[in-house]
Amino acid sequence: MSQYDVIVVGLGALGSAAAYHAAKKGAKVLGLEQFGLGHVHGASHDTSRIVRTSYNTPEYVVIAKAAYKDWAVLEAEAKQKLLTITGGLIFFPKTGGELNSGQYAQSLKANDIPFEILSPDQVHRRWPQFSMDSDTDAVYTPDTGMAHASRSVAAMQWLATFHGADIKERTKVTKVSTPRNGIITVDTANGRLTTRKVILAADAWTNELTKPLGVDIPLVISQEQVTYFKPTRPDDFEDRRFPVWISMGREESFYGFPCFGEPSIKAAQDSAKNYMDPSNRTYVHSEQLLKNLQSRMNSLIPDKGRQVLRTATCQYTVTPNRQLIVGPIQKHPGIIVLLGAAQGFKFAPALGRVAAELALDGKTDADISNFSIPKVALLNSKL
Ligand SMILES: Cc1cc2nc3c(=O)[nH]c(=O)nc-3n(C[C@H](O)[C@H](O)[C@H](O)COP(=O)(O)OP(=O)(O)OC[C@H]3O[C@@H](n4cnc5c(N)ncnc54)[C@H](O)[C@@H]3O)c2cc1C
Structure with a gap:
């Protein structure tokens, strides 16, 4: 028996969005953060981030368009305005x-x-x-504007717990093991946990956990x-x-x-x-x-x-070509990697939803064909 349906590693904007969406889908979710919630050591703190559909690459316009809908749902559920549209x-x-x-x-x-x-x-x-x-x-x-950064992250964390997720701060994940019979072991500084799916939203620290799983993303x-x-x-x-x-x-x-x-x-x-x-x-x-x-x-x-x-x-x-990453590790489809590539805040509610869909439904309607883990990251190993 696994303790959780989904463990989300990292509770910046992307992990908080994934925990919120997975919990909202009714899953038993645990979110783990190595520092205190709202810390300033990652990429998601401070006041503002730009939201825009204005991209030269159509696939980014598509996901930005989708994200505006997810932001609207998030604002309605959180009962607060998180975006200010300025042009x-x-x-x-x-x-x-x-x-x-x-x-x-x-x-x-x-x-x-x-x-x-x-x-x-x-x-x-x-x-x-x-x-x-x-x-x-x-x-x-x-349609360009700004998202309130720290308030948006806090709102997604609050809604994750509202929908039943457990959130543990100051809990560093030290190892995510290769899945065995559909169960994944997650080691933390405070003990061992088991889960069916893992969403890795560890941004700068991603490779510390993915290297033993055969993935080393050039960051x-x-x-x-x-x-x-x-x-x-x-x-x-x-x-x-x-x-x-x-x-x-x-x-x-x-x-x-x-x-x-x-x-x-x-x-x-x-x-x-x-x-x-x-x-x-x-x-x-x-x-x-x-x-x-x-x-x-x-x-x-x-x-x-x-x-x-x-x-x-x-x-x-920053990933190669500053590409967003949302997708499973090919050899371990139960482990999904999320990376915002220094432009991910605007997409956070959409990326979190897509990661939750991949983890819980095994599929998503979103076209994420351009956002998979780049081939250059795949280590030549049997892991
Ligand atoms: C100055 C600046 C300006 C930006 N401007 C914009 C903008 O205008 N528009 C936009 O869309 N995007 C912007 N971005 C990018 C966007 O903010 C990031 O892509 C996004 O915040 C990344 O979120 P994240 O959750 O992936 O990363 P983070 O916020 O870094 O969160 C990762 C979390 O994982 C935790 N973690 C890591 N390893 C472990 C572990 N082993 N165990 C437990 N926890 C762990 C970390 O402590 C951290 O909290 C900007 C970024 C910066 C820094």
């Missing part, structure tokens, strides 16, 4: 960039997502806060940082007046948010390449990265009186 701009250099507005237009059109391509003048007329270079254009999508882990600024005129940056923005550069990309719960704006460099191992992370932010960010902000959103308020650090775990 969003993505800026592109017209030449020399890896990505351009045309690719986004094609992908959005293919999925019937409303969008506009805007020139620097058109952007400036609608949002005078921006000053775009003349050789750039922008894609505007009205690039970095410490990232986000900075909160006090604008001279916070009213100009309220969410009704100022959109979420992403600036795709030739070399570097940046993103930012309107005011969200406080009269400050948050911005960051994406993939700042501050590589590290979670076991030797410093949590000290880089002054150089802050200078890069300030320089980009000064040209894109000029405001001479803007002041730096605070900088927080976070952890990126």
Whole structure:
């Protein structure tokens, strides 16, 4: 007899979503987290994350569209607003960039997502806060917005327990054994458990548990940082007046948010390449990265009186091609891996639902053919 139907390892955004959906389906669920709930050592803390369908790859638009429906169900069940839709701009250099507005237009059109391509003048007329270079254009999508990060994770954990899941914090999983006769043994610092299915949502720590199961995903882990600024005129940056923005550069990309719960704006460099191992992370932010960010902000959103308020650090775990992963280990279909690839928050309620469906129904209607564990991760072993 197994103690549980599903054990979820890791209770960041993705694991919390999986525990919530599995419990809601009536399964006996245990969620295990190595740190305290709501901790700041992973990828899911702090205030905001961008939600958007605006992607140049149609398969991501499809899952983002599905995720909006899951967010709506989650908000209704949690009886709180977790998303704030502001509209969003993505800026592109017209030449020399890896990505351009045309690719986004094609992908959005293919999925019937409303969008506009805007020139620097058109952007400036609608949002005078921006000053775009003349050789750039922008894609505007009205459905872009922000999710409250820590509140959303807490809501999913709360709903998981509401639907009957056991949640144990400060319980590190030390080993997930290969299934025997449909039963999987899970060793923790506090003892041994058994379950029929495991959902591994351990992000940066994934390979510690999957390597003995024959899977070693090439993950690039970095410490990232986000900075909160006090604008001279916070009213100009309220969410009704100022959109979420992403600036795709030739070399570097940046993103930012309107005011969200406080009269400050948050911005960051994406993939700042501050590589590290979670076991030797410093949590000290880089002054150089802050200078890069300030320089980009000064040209894109000029405001001479803007002041730096605070900088927080976070952890990126990037898979090959920054591909989402949701799917079983081929040799051990009872063990499902979830990885957000440093862009997973917006998809969390959908990825959690899909992982719960795979674990409990053995199938999902979602097209996850592009999100399986990459072949390069499969170790040449008999495990
Ligand atoms: C600065 C920053 C900005 C981002 N911006 C966006 C954005 O705008 N939009 C977006 O969609 N996404 C964004 N992302 C990405 C998104 O936040 C992540 O993809 C998502 O939060 C990952 O969630 P997770 O649950 O997989 O990882 P985590 O939150 O890291 O959770 C993994 C959990 O597993 C636990 N764990 C690991 N190993 C074990 C073990 N052996 N036993 C028990 N527990 C274990 C860890 O302690 C951790 O709590 C951003 C990320 C960062 C860092």
